[in-house]
Amino acid sequence: MPELPEVETIRRGLEELIVGRELQAAEDDNPHTFPNDKQQVQNFLLGSRIINVERRGKALLINLSSNYSLLIHLRMTGQLVYIGLQRFGAGHPTKSLINALPDKSTRVILTFKDSSKLFFNDQRKFGYMKLLATNLVEEDSFIKKLGPDALSKELTAGIFIKRLKKRKGSSIKATILDQTILAGIGNIYADEGLWASGIHPSTPVGHLTDDKVVKLHVEIVRILKLSIKLGGSTDRNYIDAGGREGSYLEFAKVFRREGQQCLVCDNEIVKIRVAGRGTHVCTRCQTIE
DNA sequence: CACTTGACCTGTCCGC
DNA sequence: TGCGGACAGGTCAAGT
Numbered sequence: 001m002p003e004l005p006e007v008e009t010i011r012r013g014l015e016e017l018i019v020g021r022e023l024q025a026a027e028d029d030n031p032h033t034f035p036n037d038k039q040q041v042q043n044f045l046l047g048s049r050i051i052n053v054e055r056r057g058k059a060l061l062i063n064l065s066s067n068y069s070l071l072i073h074l075r076m077t078g079q080l081v082y083i084g085l086q087r088f089g090a091g092h093p094t095k096s097l098i099n100a101l102p103d104k105s106t107r108v109i110l111t112f113k114d115s116s117k118l119f120f121n122d123q124r125k126f127g128y129m130k131l132l133a134t135n136l137v138e139e140d141s142f143i144k145k146l147g148p149d150a151l152s153k154e155l156t157a158g159i160f161i162k163r164l165k166k167r168k169g170s171s172i173k174a175t176i177l178d179q180t181i182l183a184g185i186g187n188i189y190a191d192e193g194l195w196a197s198g199i200h201p202s203t204p205v206g207h208l209t210d211d212k213v214v215k216l217h218v219e220i221v222r223i224l225k226l227s228i229k230l231g232g233s234t235d236r237n238y239i240d241a242g243g244r245e246g247s248y249l250e251f252a253k254v255f256r257r258e259g260q261q262c263l264v265c266d267n268e269i270v271k272i273r274v275a276g277r278g279t280h281v282c283t284r285c286q287t288i289e
Numbered sequence: 290c291a292c293t294t295g296a297c298c299t300g301t302c303c304g305c
Numbered sequence: 306t307g308c309g310g311a312c313a314g315g316t317c318a319a320g321t
Contacts, residue, residue, distance in 0.1 A: 001314065032297095058315075075315050077299085105299090124298045126315070142316085170292060179316080187314060236301090236313075276294065277314065 004184030005227035013241030025111040033107040044068040057183025078127035084116035150184035160217040168206030174275035193220040200286040254280040
């Protein structure tokens with residue numbers, strides 16, 4: 001469930017908390033979660049320092065002084081939580097969280113030389129963390145297929161229209177969820193963006209006017225930026241690198257609001273299925289063209 | 290080729 | 306209270 005705003009919030013937290021620290025130990029419980037062998041970990045992870053933390057769509061890249069990088073995808077239930085020493089104050093994990101980790105969802109523990117730790121927790125084990133040479137990151141099978149990041153400057157309205165039109169027969173919701181078209185949108189922000197643009201999620205892309213598509217682009221960018229300001233959305237188990245929840249869902253217009261009234265027209269928000277996902281829609285404000 | 294569906298997992302919630 | 310089943314949704318492989 002971590003989508004662009006949640007992953008960006010984690011990235012900013014890690015940038016603040018782990019840059020410059022030296023890795024001393026790594027333990028993992030599952031070869032799917034962390035496929036690298038002991039020799040690679042010894043040679044390229046341990047003893048290296050954190051240079052910076054980047055984001056590509058919903059994926060994170062932790063770049064290391066060894067010229068290797070950790071590519072991390074949290075998929076649905078992944079968390080990255082940093083726990084340092086005496087960090088019990090505002091903006092840091094609560095004492096109860098510190099005492100709770102590791103727990104049974106903990107897949108990888110990275111320990112720094114100062115004995116602070118980064119926990120990679122993932123209840124459903126869909127996520128992964130892998131070590132690869134920094135100069136080969138762009139060749140990675142996931143990274144190389146990604147479309148432009150939803151918040152990148154290069155994704156102009158014109159390019160947004162052009163890229164969406166590659167999928168003119170499929171629904172607009174399936175299309176904006178496709179990470180090869182643009183990177184970063186997931187189920188929450190797809191529903192929110194489509195409501196804000198007055199577009200029914202089932203509308204075939206080919207039926208939308210260019211004006212509607214431009215409106216959608218503007219709304220997606222606005223909503224993603226707003227959510228980053230609010231620390232993202234905590235639907236079930238998302239927390240950031242400091243253990244904090246995000247508050248975007250308090251301001252959501254349709255997501256998880258089925259059975260409640262539309263904030264514009266008072267019509268009841270309904271939950272339907274589009275592109276295989278639970279989809280929240282106001283059928284009065286959002287029409288199929 | 291364009292597009293859709295099911296598998297991967299585990300925890301939670303709902304109805305009986 | 307316990308239990309089976311539906312559901313949650315990011316990505317990829319397999320299917321239509």
